[in-house]
Amino acid sequence: MVEKQRRRPGETREKLMNAALTLVGKERHFASLGIREVTRQAGVVPTSFYRHFRNMDDLGLQLVDELGLVLRRMMREARANVLQADKLIEESVAIFISHAQANRSFFMFMAQGLAGESRAVQEGIRSEMRFFASELANDLRRLRLVDHLTDQDLDMTADLVVRSVAFSLTDLLGVSPDDDYQIGQIRKRTTRFLQLIFVGAANWKSPG
Amino acid sequence: MVEKQRRRPGETREKLMNAALTLVGKERHFASLGIREVTRQAGVVPTSFYRHFRNMDDLGLQLVDELGLVLRRMMREARANVLQADKLIEESVAIFISHAQANRSFFMFMAQGLAGESRAVQEGIRSEMRFFASELANDLRRLRLVDHLTDQDLDMTADLVVRSVAFSLTDLLGVSPDDDYQIGQIRKRTTRFLQLIFVGAANWKSPG
DNA sequence: CAGCCCTGTGTACATTCGTACACATAAGCG
């Protein structure tokens, strides 16, 4: 009797994933979310959840996949906008921060997941970061800014860069999105971190 | 009628805090722990919880305080054992890893708390890290290894070091405590990160 | 058009949760 029109396929699934992200965006930790809570936020009946996910961990894994897309978009934009090596670091950090602001919940989920309770999610996020670092290493190789480094040392440098930026996430997500002053401070600090790392790379001599 | 002998004061409180840590050590996330769960693990009736803590966040805050003690102990040991600057980094990293292994649950709690859901716990852990970084900066100043840096740049360097080491935590806590090979890899990688940072610091010229 | 699958709903239930309350015992203190 209740008339339901057919919605776009996968709509509820999206609603559920967005609901989880929304809750994460509201200071809630993903590990503490429940199925009922998420479906409530999504405006859907609890049992609908099982049509798309086996449990919350499963939903988390699918969020990691989407996170990968977000990161790739960010990488593409950075590649397009950072043309000359001059302001490379400043611009990259700025792009990162702007993406982190625009996808706050996603990045919160990422920061949480690094020490989350699902081993699979943890490994998924770690893997995304590794991929990101290896792409960064490729870009650096291509730009020939640090020509004297071995591949291995370049990988290490890229890894350290990605970690430092990722850690800045926890700073960024700890302040209000409107607090431009604090965000500017974080941007400056992150930039200096990366500059310090690159100075290190420029003067690095492989051990042995 | 049930005869209870008086235990050491604060014993139950310790049991509860240890119970929470134990659960965190078992891949559980602190944010997902419940009062009943913790009291069950502690072998105590649920209502006892309220004799010592207002809620789980409160317990978390008190754990942060204890975490401070653990960190201070580690710092003291590092200061005592790292006498000559020669192997400073290697030894410090080794001491860190050994402490992280010995207090695995504590450090897991710390890694989780950085992106946890209680703002107060988050801020507490961040504050411990700031303190740690400032102590490290003092030590570096005292050792006069990086004499040309301004105080501000030295603080930045120490901050980056602490962050890098903290991030290594998530690596470390992701592998089995018995997997000596992987742990060795993490130790080497962390060591090289710090070396890279110090090379950067040694060649750093303050902007402006 | 008939049938099936996919997706969403409603109901149901045992389990778990947080917490309130009353009570018991031991310690400290006058």
Added chain:
DNA sequence: CGCTTATGTGTACGAATGTACACAGGGCTG
């Protein structure tokens, strides 16, 4: 000794949770 305070236990209950099951309707394929 008697009183207060701190700490622990037992019972209780309303609310929330995960999930099982039966059902409904639209879309696709035959």
